Amino acid sequence: MKRLHTWAIALSLVGIAIGLAGCDGNTTTNVGELEFTNPLHIPPLLEPTVDSEGEKRFTLTMQPGTTEFFEGKRTPTWGINGSYLGPTIRASRGDRVAFDVVNRLPERSTLHWHGMLLPAKMDGGPHQMIEAGATWKPHWTIEQPAATTWYHPHLHGKTALHVYRGLAGLFLIEDEESKKLPSEYGVDDIPIVVQDKRFKGDGTFHESMDLTPFGMLGDQILINGTYDPYLKITASQVRFRLLNGSNARAFQIGFSDDRSFALVGNDAGLLQEPVSLNRLLLSPGERAEIVVEFQAGEETILHSFAGEDGIGNGEFDLVKIVADRELAASAPLPSRLSAEPSIEASEDATVRKFVLTTESAINGKPMDMNRIDEVVPAGAREIWEISNRGWDHNFHIHDAVFTVLDKNGQPPAIYERGRKDTVFVPNGTTVRVAVEFGSHPDPETPYMYHCHLLYHEDSGMMGQFVVVEPGTEAQVSRRLSGSGMEHEH
Known part of the structure; x- marks a missing residue:
């Protein structure tokens, strides 16, 4: 719980307003500096192999390389199937997908499917570590509507560095509605x-x-x-x-x-x-x-x-x-896009409360790989209340979709309506969301919830929950017996 707290002490001692980006209060800008001389790179679509039963298999290789962002200068980078970033994956609702995730990095990492509803063992969080030289083989059926999701590392303690070096890519889910x-x-x-x-x-x-x-x-x-x-x-x-x-x-x-x-x-x-x-x-x-x-x-x-x-x-x-x-000429934009109903929680829905501050913790507890913080029935709809009493944060929930109900009691901004999995929670704000969880019970393998400012996440602003068969919540142990991975440094 020390890293963010140390920042708070240091800034208060020198009298710097903690809300200032870069700690100097100046607006960072590139306006007027660009000449727009480089064609925008479009990440290639990754083509799968398809077996006789229709399963689509993709290969993703995490690897080091160098990239020329500026003419004549080579930047050491990491990428997936290339030197920086990864290809775009595209699949459809109902598809069965499988992956060979090959780690050719000089250290271990993970690959998380941000926005996917899938079994916890396939989630790619910090419990699904891929050692250097190893291959991870997740597989699942896509059981959610069209969406723009993405993939990136999620190892506890080094997510920020691995994403920053270039390990990320888009995963597009299509359905009949999105094709309009x-x-x-x-x-x-x-x-x-x-x-x-x-x-x-x-x-x-x-x-x-x-x-x-x-x-x-x-x-x-x-x-x-x-x-x-x-x-x-x-x-x-x-x-x-x-x-x-x-x-x-x-x-x-x-x-x-x-x-x-x-x-x-x-x-x-x-x-x-x-x-x-x-x-x-x-x-x-x-x-x-x-x-x-x-x-x-x-x-x-x-x-x-x-x-x-x-x-x-x-x-x-x-x-x-x-x-x-x-x-x-393009076809007119449809007046109706999705028939998916809004996510609502009943009046007697379970309410869970989470407090974020300047400490590397949620509800005063830093991330512990062996601790289960919450136990959720499969398919449940709950209300989660996230209160920020510190610096700017946001909040992401794995294996879940939510609707933002309100912020400080007021309706959310128009752009925050609809189906979401991540929400901005500025300092001094309480956000309530109606959350619908996935339907893959596993009492021994946790999903994560956390601030998606990656330094905050790495420092300990993350918790774990398991999804279980309804009615079995009280039987679930709140400790994982030696299955947690250590914190990366």
């Missing part, structure tokens, strides 16, 4: 993975994960691993799948010309109908799907506007978008 939206990958269906970095003069990463009280806050932006990018588009409507893949920074997403766009999906699936916006906030780990209209020959910049002090302190140009002189 722009769906030609790389043409009118574009992934946008936003990450902030700090570079040294020789082009290597600055790797101090505890650079600020929030962790690493960078001053340069990579989009899909591309620095200073532009994107040429050829369709009149383009679907952007936005992922905040950063360690700590939040982004206020919009466009430089302040145009409106249609929000069509959140973390865990499509909205029931499109919502017109010109701004949305994404904290680390959150996703959003937007559809944007373009006119032939026009240009605009996907932009992150300056937010409040803390993890939103910064203003950045992200990627320049250049429309072709002739654009293919």
Whole structure:
């Protein structure tokens, strides 16, 4: 419980306001510095092999390499099936999927499927460690609606460093409803993975994960691993799948010309109908799907506007978008998107409360790999109340989908409605969510809930829960008998 608490003491001694990103109060920006000279890299779609029974098998290899973000400078990086980031996986609701996750890194890691509803042994959290040189073989059936999910390491104590070096990628779930939206990958269906970095003069990463009280806050932006990018588009409507893949920074997403766009999906699936916006906030780990209209020959910049002090302190140009002189006509946006019902909890639903502060803990307890903090019946709907009494945090729950009920008693922002698995919890805020859990009982293998600011997570702001057969909760041991992995350093 010491690491974040040490920051709090140090900042109070020197009289620095703890809400200031980078601890100097200045707004970090790249506006006016970019020339938009590099074509935006589109992560390739990973093709599976398909066996006689229809199971789709994918191979993902975690490996070290070097990447040229800046001309003439090679940055040591980690990637999946390449030197930086990983390929995009695409599968459909109802598919049976299997993976060979090969670890060619010089140390052990994990690979977690963020946003997936799946058995705990397949979740890829800190209990599913992949030793250097080993191969992990998870498999499951996709039993959830269309969504933009992602994958990244989740080893306790080193998640921040492993993600920062480049281990992450998108996992797209499709269904019949999602196919009514722009769906030609790389043409009118574009992934946008936003990450902030700090570079040294020789082009290597600055790797101090505890650079600020929030962790690493960078001053340069990579989009899909591309620095200073532009994107040429050829369709009149383009679907952007936005992922905040950063360690700590939040982004206020919009466009430089302040145009409106249609929000069509959140973390865990499509909205029931499109919502017109010109701004949305994404904290680390959150996703959003937007559809944007373009006119032939026009240009605009996907932009992150300056937010409040803390993890939103910064203003950045992200990627320049250049429309072709002739654009293919897109089908009209459907007025109804998803038939999935809203997640609601009954009046007598179980209520669980979680308090976040400046300590490396939840409810005063730092992460313990051998302790079960909560026991949840399979398929339950509960109300979780998350109160933040410290720095900016957010909150992610594995094997679950939730609806944000309110923030400090007020309705959530429009962009926070719909199906989610991660929510921003600013300092001084209490958030209530109605949570629906998965249906894979396993009393001996836990899922995680945690702050998704990765330095906070690594420092101990994480807890564990198991999903069990309803009615057996009292029989479940709150200790794992020697099955926990040690904390990585």
